[in-house]
Amino acid sequence: MRKFLVAALAAAVAVAGFAVISQAGTGEGNTSWDFTLKPNKVKKAASSHSLVFPSKVDDQGTDDPDDDIWTPASKNTISFPKQTSVDTSAMPRGKRPASEVGAGEECPGRGGPGDGGAVVVVGGQPIGSSGQRQGGSKLNATIDAFNKKTTILMIVQPCAPGTGPTSGQDCQPAGDPTTLEGTWSKVTTQPKLAVPTPQSLLAIGVVVERFELTTEKHTKTVKQNGKEVLKSFVFTPEECGGKWKSQDKAAYVDGTSQVIKDSQKCKKPS
Numbered sequence: 001m002r003k004f005l006v007a008a009l010a011a012a013v014a015v016a017g018f019a020v021i022s023q024a025g026t027g028e029g030n031t032s033w034d035f036t037l038k039p040n041k042v043k044k045a046a047s048s049h050s051l052v053f054p055s056k057v058d059d060q061g062t063d064d065p066d067d068d069i070w071t072p073a074s075k076n077t078i079s080f081p082k083q084t085s086v087d088t089s090a091m092p093r094g095k096r097p098a099s100e101v102g103a104g105e106e107c108p109g110r111g112g113p114g115d116g117g118a119v120v121v122v123g124g125q126p127i128g129s130s131g132q133r134q135g136g137s138k139l140n141a142t143i144d145a146f147n148k149k150t151t152i153l154m155i156v157q158p159c160a161p162g163t164g165p166t167s168g169q170d171c172q173p174a175g176d177p178t179t180l181e182g183t184w185s186k187v188t189t190q191p192k193l194a195v196p197t198p199q200s201l202l203a204i205g206v207v208v209e210r211f212e213l214t215t216e217k218h219t220k221t222v223k224q225n226g227k228e229v230l231k232s233f234v235f236t237p238e239e240c241g242g243k244w245k246s247q248d249k250a251a252y253v254d255g256t257s258q259v260i261k262d263s264q265k266c267k268k269p270s
Helices: 002-016 098-102 199-203
Strands: 032-038 047-053 056-058 069-071 073-079 114-122 125-127 132-134 137-147 151-158 178-185 192-196 207-215 219-224 227-232 243-252 257-265
Antiparallel strands (some): 032 047, 056 069, 069 132, 114 137, 114 207
């Protein structure tokens, strides 16, 4: 049973989607959303960092984690600040399907947009028929992101107990990695990344507690109409009104939903 849960972790841990950190926005049930673009100046090629706690938890008023009731997200939709842009053509794009990448095939073979880590809760007991879980054990996983034309692949490698992100110990792989895929939309006006949670994972009760991803700055210069043009995987917004606002819209297995908002201070052009 333990081996089965560890393997399930790999596929479940990426369901929170892509994110990017500043002053955390908080939601119900100890959820939060943190998003930062760097630099915080307008019209700049940027890196990003995100930290999201997507699943609601009720601690039942006690310090005992065994009675915690978790409500996992069935879908997360991340909205970047308005006027941010994402251009997947700024770096190599893979064409292999997610199943082949997860099996170890290169995609695209020269590195991806970023990496990160996650914490999931496994082995909790079902509560009624809503999809909620009570109790469970926490495990870590590493995340490697890869670029495709309209999606981002997230290769998730589960780690043995006591190793991996948040533990201070290098990840000792436990089980095979799994790849999940988030879909981009509105990439030139206000990028959104939508990642649904597979029903097969919800059925066995894998809950994402923490998901963190950092994307590096990726650029290339191309010629258009005889002029050199800089492309970037992420460009910061074209304007700054003092703050850039982002959000995570989470839908939950019990039919509820919420929007967790965050903001980052930005600098106006001098």
